[in-house]
Amino acid sequence: MTSLVPSNSSKSFMGEAMETYYQTLKTEAGSAAVEYLKSRALSGASGQSFRLGYVANPLPGHEQYTGMLCVPYITRSGVVTLRFRALPDPNPEHDPSDPESAEYLPIMGPKYKSVPGEMPRLYNTPDLDRREPFVCITEGEFDAMIAHQAGLPAVAIPGVNGWSDWWGRCFKGYEAVYILSDNDPLKKKVNCRPCADEGLQECKGHNVGAESAEKLAAKITNARVVMMPPGHDVNSFVKAEGPDALVAKIGVKL
Incomplete structure (x- = not known):
């Protein structure tokens, strides 16, 4: 190990x-x-x-x-x-x-x-030492960098499938944990089990970013999913609208 x-x-x-x-x-x-x-x-x-x-x-x-x-x-x-x-x-x-x-x-x-043999890790953990009563989680390092650049404490995970259960302890004590979710176009899956369970003949399409954020939120106390506008992730949203727009969307004061 x-x-x-x-x-x-x-x-x-x-x-x-x-x-x-x-x-x-x-x-x-x-x-x-x-x-x-x-x-x-x-x-x-x-x-x-x-x-x-x-x-x-x-x-x-x-x-x-x-x-x-x-x-x-x-x-x-x-x-x-x-x-x-x-x-x-x-x-x-x-x-x-x-x-x-x-x-x-x-x-x-x-x-x-x-690096070969490396385990998944949280990115930008120094932001967990900041004194704000909230923290943001993104999926991917660049989104965390951009959120941090906007003044927000932010860490990144390498995808919800790479989540380690003990990471949940890192987020205990926060008043809010904002999960900044990608808002992906609907994507149809081949042999989609959830849609088949609903009796559908073919996949109705899934917003992968939103579904991942909801799965992650279920693992963290005081988690709140903040969805980016359609077609955007944190990086593209800030590039289009500016860092103040991201802060306003989350609804925090810096």
Whole structure:
């Protein structure tokens, strides 16, 4: 079983990797990655705070992550793991005057890669040490970064299926735990058991983000699901409407 606390040698190596890739992000080699982060409405200050990096010259054992963003999981005890995100290619047909025009092409293959053997972890746990009577949970690191950038205490989970039951203890004592839910288009599933149980011949379609948020809410005391507008996640909503709109949607005072 993987230990919750990495060995000192592992933390030292991950700390070296984090700083190496962070410094690379600030060079010409990382320019495309910087433009991508800007397209996600992530500020330079946030990139520095979260120590995001770019893998141009991988450290030994990281060769498979070449050309990817590095997202370190930083805690009070240091770096406990690294995740890597694929960078999409720019869309050559992107029309900046058309809000529906995609700036980047879809990523073919897995978006994320984790260190082999690594267990799921909460992201941005330092925000659990803040003094607000509430905290936000997102699905995915970038949504947590954007919520944090908006002034909200926010952590991320790697998906409701990656939830560990003991994480619930991290959220006890809060007056409210806001689960910031993606509002996905309805997606039909093949051989959908819930719809079959309702006597339907075919799947009626499911909002995957909303269903995941409801499942997560059932595991946490004082959880409240906050649904983003149709077609949006936290990141795209803030990019479209601004950080104040997210704070207002949750209904908290900062």
